[in-house]
Every structure is written in C-alpha cells, then in structure tokens.
Amino acid sequence: MRTCVYPDKPEPGDRVAVLSPSAGVPQVFPDVYELGLRRLRAELGLEPVEYPTTRVLGATGPDRARDIHAAFADPSITAVLATIGGEDQITVIPHLDADLLRAHPKPFFGYSDNTNLLHHLWQSGIVGYHGGSVMVHLGRGGAPHPMSTGSLRAALFGREWYELSAPDEFSDEPGNWSSPGVLDAEPPARTASPWAWIGPSDPVIEAPLWGGNLEIISWLLQAGRCGPLSDYAGHVLVIETSEEMPSDTEVFRMLRNMGERGLLGQFAAVLVGRAKAWHHDRPQNLQERQEYAHAQRAAIERALATYAPGIPVVFDLDIGHTDPQLILPIGGNVRVDCPARRITVRY
DSSP: OOOOBOOOOOOTTOEEEEEOSSOOGGGTOHHHHHHHHHHHHHHHOOEEEEOTTTTOTTOOHHHHHHHHHHHHHOTTEEEEEESOOOSOGGGTGGGOOHHHHHHSOOOEEEOGGGHHHHHHHHHTTBOEEEOOOIIIIITOSSSOOHHHHHHHHHHHHOOSEEEOOOOSEEBOOOOOTTSTTGGGSOOOOEEOOOOEEESOSSOEEEEEEEEEEHHHHHHHHHTTOOOOGGGGTTOEEEEEOOTTOOOHHHHHHHHHHHHHTTOGGGOSEEEEEOOOOOBTTBOOOHHHHHHHHHHHHHHHHHHHHHHSTTOOEEEEESOSSSBSOOOEEETSEEEEETTTTEEEEEO
8 A cells, every 4th residue: 555644734824835736817816816815824824925827827837837846845835735726737747856746745735626736746655635725715705614724724734633524504606706796705505415324334444545536537547647556455535526517427437437447446435525516607406406416426326336346435525626625635544434424534
C-alpha cells in the first residue's frame, strides 16, 4: 500500500499561497474573490499571498506550474489554497517537478478539477486536502457555512482525528455570481437525507483515502496518469460528481471502466458525495433532482455490485460540490466504522 506523509500545518498569522491552478476566475468575479480573501484573514487568521496567475484567466500550463513551484518552495508560505476549480488542470501537471514538491511538502486545499493536483501530490507521497475554495466556500453568499468552515479550520490547523457529520439541510443551488446582491443572500437550503450505508455492517476499516471528483479520475485514467493497481490496494475510494451533472449512464460507464481495469476491486470501502442535481444551465425542480440523485446512486451500486461486491459503501456525504462541504485528506487516514455508522478522518 502506498503511504503518504502529512505536511506541517500552518498557524494563525501565517502567510498562505492563494493560487488558481485551474481557472483564473478571480479575474471575472473579483468581488467574490475579494470577499473570500477578507474572510480568510478574518475567520481563519491567515494572510493570503497571490501569484502572477492567480487573477489571470487562460494562463498557460507552464505559468501556472511556475506559481505552484514558487508557492511550495517559499519557506514563508505554510499552506496553498486554490481559488476555485476549472477544467484543464490536467495540462498543468506535466510541468510540475515532483522532486521539488517532495522537498517542500505543504498542505494543498482544492477540489473538483484540483483532483489532478491532489493525485499528483498523492503519487509524490504527500497528503493533500480535498475541499475548500477561497471563492466557493469562503466567498459564499451571506456567510460561510459553519460546517464547511469548521472542517476547513480543523484540516488547516489540526493534526488529530475529526468526525464527519451530516447536516440537517444542504444546498445544491448556488447563487449566480453575475446577479446583483448575490453575496448578500445564502443559497436556498432543503432537507438533507441521512447517510445511506450499503453492504456489510460489521467491519471497521482504517485505511488511506484516494479519489476525488469522478470525472477527473476518469480523465486521469484516460491520460495514463494512474499507477499500478498495487498502489491503490486497501485504500478507501472517495468519489463525487460536479456541476456538469453527468448522467447515470455516464457515471456507470466511468465506474465500469475502472472495474474492467481492475481498479475498483482494490478498494476496501467507497465513500460517495451527495449528488449535485441543479445548475444555472439546468435548473431542475425538486422531483427532478431527487430522481437524478436516485438514478446516480443506482448506477454506482450497479457498478460496485459487479466489480467490488461485498464492500461497504456510504452515500450522501457532504464532500463535494454541494453545500456544506467537509474536507477529506487524500492519502491521509480515514476510519469507516460500520457498526457505529461513524466516519472519522485524520487531518
């Protein structure tokens, strides 16, 4: 089993890098970004440091890689946070120097397209943190969600075990950043279904985490970026889907291909994020959202029943593109306690 080291953590008052390794969206929505920076200072006590491509939309892969290198190599920087995701970070990864990252390991926080960099850090033997976005979570309308901020604070500064919990309400309907007053209102919430535990009820599994956004995992496999199957043996897989809302057929095929590769059979358990079922380009009503989430879950269960039968699966964790969002340590340890139905992670 591949093992990773936990990088040293920042302390309140430290300087942290704020990068756009994916899309330079701060250029388009500076008000949202500036709000996130203010809250980074006020709520977490950290001093953000920007780099040349942080506010540049369409920066080249080599230029973004150069900023990643600079942030990791700077001894005054104690953590690295992504502004937001995107869709082309896969073009940045070939320009990264794994030896430099290993020589200067630091906690990196990001999700969605940042699954690319999280995977690269995992391959380099460094624990990374799936979740946290300066714009999406710290720049959230109204106020940051207390569960998101609590998890982010614990992951930034903590070194102990942290128990994940389900909210009473959640949202998959973010505000439109182009609309006036969007930063004044919290996203509309609806009742959150409890976690759904599938499979055996007796094991207690403690193992490293691997995974992230399912679409990006599929791209990594297509690009030949994943290692031998033995690297993943015994890990707990985490998957979640994005605002692009892949169909249940697409989700099944991505997992089926992972199964045909022999990858799904390596995992000891699977954690599945709550499905995001609404987007500005696809504003589904409540019944349509419920049907979408049900179909996605059925597709995942179908694939796992074929390629990883008998392992525990937990659905509807708040670990992806819905609100709130809990942080997961990729390459770090998770404890899946099936008898007690508890999940804890070591930050």
